[in-house]
Amino acid sequence: MYGALKKYASTDVYPFHMPGHKRRLSVGPAAHFPNPYGMDITEIDGFDNLHHAKGIIRDSMEWAASVYGADKTYYLVNGSSCGILSAVSAAAGRSGTILMSRNCHKAVYHGVFLNRMKSRYVYPQFMPEYGVQCGLSSLNIEKMLKRYGDISAVFVVSPTYDGIVSDIGAIGEICHRHGVPLIVDEAHGAHFRYSDDFPVSALNRGADVVIQSVHKTLPCFTQSAILHIREGYVDRERIEWFLQIYQSSSPSYVLMAGIEQGIRWMNEEGRKRMREFSGELVEMRRELHGMRHLRLLGRNVVGTKDIYDLDISKIIVSARGTDINGVQLCEKLRRLYGLEMEMCTEDYVTAITSVMDTKEGLERLKRGLMEIDDSLTGYEEKNGKTEERQGDDTCSWELEQVMTIYEAWESEKEEIALEDCEGRVGGEFVYLYPPGIPIVVPGERITREVLDVVLRYRGLGLSVQGLKDKENRVMEVVRDGKINRD
Numbered sequence: 001m002y003g004a005l006k007k008y009a010s011t012d013v014y015p016f017h018m019p020g021h022k023r024r025l026s027v028g029p030a031a032h033f034p035n036p037y038g039m040d041i042t043e044i045d046g047f048d049n050l051h052h053a054k055g056i057i058r059d060s061m062e063w064a065a066s067v068y069g070a071d072k073t074y075y076l077v078n079g080s081s082c083g084i085l086s087a088v089s090a091a092a093g094r095s096g097t098i099l100m101s102r103n104c105h106k107a108v109y110h111g112v113f114l115n116r117m118k119s120r121y122v123y124p125q126f127m128p129e130y131g132v133q134c135g136l137s138s139l140n141i142e143k144m145l146k147r148y149g150d151i152s153a154v155f156v157v158s159p160t161y162d163g164i165v166s167d168i169g170a171i172g173e174i175c176h177r178h179g180v181p182l183i184v185d186e187a188h189g190a191h192f193r194y195s196d197d198f199p200v201s202a203l204n205r206g207a208d209v210v211i212q213s214v215h216k217t218l219p220c221f222t223q224s225a226i227l228h229i230r231e232g233y234v235d236r237e238r239i240e241w242f243l244q245i246y247q248s249s250s251p252s253y254v255l256m257a258g259i260e261q262g263i264r265w266m267n268e269e270g271r272k273r274m275r276e277f278s279g280e281l282v283e284m285r286r287e288l289h290g291m292r293h294l295r296l297l298g299r300n301v302v303g304t305k306d307i308y309d310l311d312i313s314k315i316i317v318s319a320r321g322t323d324i325n326g327v328q329l330c331e332k333l334r335r336l337y338g339l340e341m342e343m344c345t346e347d348y349v350t351a352i353t354s355v356m357d358t359k360e361g362l363e364r365l366k367r368g369l370m371e372i373d374d375s376l377t378g379y380e381e382k383n384g385k386t387e388e389r390q391g392d393d394t395c396s397w398e399l400e401q402v403m404t405i406y407e408a409w410e411s412e413k414e415e416i417a418l419e420d421c422e423g424r425v426g427g428e429f430v431y432l433y434p435p436g437i438p439i440v441v442p443g444e445r446i447t448r449e450v451l452d453v454v455l456r457y458r459g460l461g462l463s464v465q466g467l468k469d470k471e472n473r474v475m476e477v478v479r480d481g482k483i484n485r486d
């Protein structure tokens with residue numbers, strides 16, 4: 001592993017993936033950060049304790065809260081995942097019901113499972129031209145809150161992996177009218193705070209708990225994240241209790257100092273650099289909108305399909321309607337231009353850019369995309385109108401929920417060839433990683449439609465994960481009549 005990492009570091013491959021520091025050593029917080037070995041300590045006298053913070057860690061987190069405008073901010077060393085688990089556990093409690101967007105990250109589903117909760121879903125809209133999931137309707141959230149009186153918290157993801165922001169102001173207002181807290185997974189939005197050229201953070205639009213992966217879009221180490229609280233609708237002490245359950249009892253000072261220094265740098269030099277960065281993005285996007293076949297997801301989608309805003313730092317390029325797919329586009333960018341994307345799906349690629357990207361890196365991405373575009377034939381030009389594939393991406397369908405995730409997971413199960421799972425109740429998760437959004441959740445009845453999508457993804461060589469069988473040949477489904485309702 002070490003050898004592979006060293007080799008990757010020595011190549012000319014340009015990272016359009018996380019972490020947000022982009023492994024640059026001479027600029028940003030890394031320029032002044034000593035060798036991590038030299039400051040890797042444990043909770044010795046005078047250095048406070050993350051799980052019982054009353055000294056330097058508390059002071060640092062209070063300062064971070066003031067930067068973000070939160071009532072309380074916590075440093076997380078186990079990624080946004082541990083913040084999500086803690087927020088779900090604290091807000092809904094054991095056996096409660098949570099209303100969540102169906103395009104949430106798997107960590108939210110894990111929280112539901114661990115707490116044996118019931119989950120109800122709101123589904124994002126879908127944009128077939130790009131193959132991306134869109135925003136969440138506040139009206140649908142209100143309908144669900146009115147229909148089900150047992151919902152104790154609402155959990156949504158905004159922005160999505162693709163930079164799609166929902167109207168958190170409207171959603172928060174509805175939640176509060178119904179007396180429930182709004183938790184927002186803003187894992188991809190830690191940078192919003194530092195520039196007006198990016199969407200407004202959920203924390204400033206009425207959310208009660210906001211979780212951000214600083215490692216995704218800021219110059220911070222992988223695994224580092226923060227959780228913000230706005231007092232009023234959540235029990236702060238319960239969240240603190242769960243944070244110390246779901247996080248290591250030996251939290252890394254290197255990671256914590258990395259969070260502090262990342263935020264400090266962003267709040268000082270980073271703000272200026274964010275302005276330059278957004279200018280570079282706007283210029284690059286202007287040229288990319290000139291592509292003839294490939295399509296860049298642009299700000300023109302704002303105001304449609306419940307999309308409230310768009311994070312322009314996420315470069316989503318769809319190959320739909322051309323003679324290549326997202327996987328092939330990703331492969332061309334890697335092979336011909338040395339560009340490593342964050343993710344690809346059947347339809348599009350996602351490049352994560354950050355304030356640490358160089359002009360040369362952005363230029364290489366633009367050139368690669370435009371040259372590939374020049375070499376393509378529009379599928380429609382060649383073959384006539386593209387046949388519209390129906391409901392063929394994660395979350396563009398609604399699956400029947402037969403039982404809760406916990407019930408399904410703990411029921412008696414049997415292994416069935418994946419091809420034969422139609423009509424059965426899933427006993428395992430199925431998702432593409434990234435982005436880690438479940439396509440099938442345990443307890444849902446598997447339809448032909450969803451099965452076809454999973455099989456197609458498998459055929460395309462996309463990273464289908466979640467099944468115990470790493471080869472994705474068989475799936476565990478609930479044995480008929482063996483539901484465990486304990």
Ligand SMILES: Cc1ncc(COP(=O)(O)O)c(C=O)c1O
Nearest residue numbers: 078079080081105185187213225
């Ligand atoms: C939307 C979203 N939420 C949460 C997470 C989990 O974050 P972390 O990797 O920091 O635990 C991810 C990870 O990719 C994500 O994309």
